Amino acid sequence: MTHPSVGLFTLPNFALNQIIEYLERDDQAAFAHASKYCRYLDELASHQLTIEVSDPESLQEDITCLSELSEHERNAIRSITIEGFLELDGTDTESDPDPWVALANFLCLFPALKHLTWDCYPQISKSIFSVMKQSFPRCEICLTDFHLFGNAPEEVF
Numbered sequence: 001m002t003h004p005s006v007g008l009f010t011l012p013n014f015a016l017n018q019i020i021e022y023l024e025r026d027d028q029a030a031f032a033h034a035s036k037y038c039r040y041l042d043e044l045a046s047h048q049l050t051i052e053v054s055d056p057e058s059l060q061e062d063i064t065c066l067s068e069l070s071e072h073e074r075n076a077i078r079s080i081t082i083e084g085f086l087e088l089d090g091t092d093t094e095s096d097p098d099p100w101v102a103l104a105n106f107l108c109l110f111p112a113l114k115h116l117t118w119d120c121y122p123q124i125s126k127s128i129f130s131v132m133k134q135s136f137p138r139c140e141i142c143l144t145d146f147h148l149f150g151n152a153p154e155e156v157f
Contacts, residue, residue, distance in 0.1 A: 016041050040066065049077050049110075053084040053120060056099045063106045077110045082128075083119035100125035108135050119144040 020028060020041055032042035043049050049066070053059050086099060104127040107113065113136050118128070121144065132139055 037065075047076050048079040048081070050081040050083065051103070053082065053086045053103075055087045059086065059099070060102060063102055067106065067109065069109075074109050075112050078112055079115040079117070080107065080110065080113060081117040081119060083117075085120060086123060098125065098127045101127045104128045104131040107131055113139055115140045115142070117142045117144065 020031065023031060028042060032039045040049070051059075051062055051066075082103070088099060104125070107116075107128070108131060116132060116136075116139055118124075118141060129141070132141060
């Protein structure tokens with residue numbers, strides 16, 4: 001006979017967020033360092049989310065994991081930081097789709113988004129900024145370590 005697996009992470013995210021809110025700041029920081037999932041829960045409690053990008057596969061895994069957040073949790077997120085550098089393995093950008101499109105569509109799941117920090121220099125995603133312009137016209141966008149080479153596409157800025 002197998003017994004059902006019971007543990008802290010079998011609780012719904014909403015219950016885990018309630019637990020996190022009772023932790024002291026030092027304990028909350030230690031909890032956030034325990035695993036990637038714990039970090040996401042800690043960020044949810046503070047109404048922010050950080051997405052680290054390195055390659056298209058891990059980006060898609062993060063999007064899939066975070067897409068499971070409840071509507072209540074998605075509505076609570078006010079700030080998202082996207083950081084890292086997306087390794088594209090020399091893909092042909094003319095024939096391959098923009099690897100940022102899934103992330104751009106994912107951002108639309110957060111209707112209360114007020115602040116986006118883009119820390120993926122030197123990569124600038126037209127799809128991300130187009131979605132931000134259309135879906136979140138009042139959202140503040142912070143670009144870190146930003147340089148434009150050539151002309152900026154008018155439809156983005």
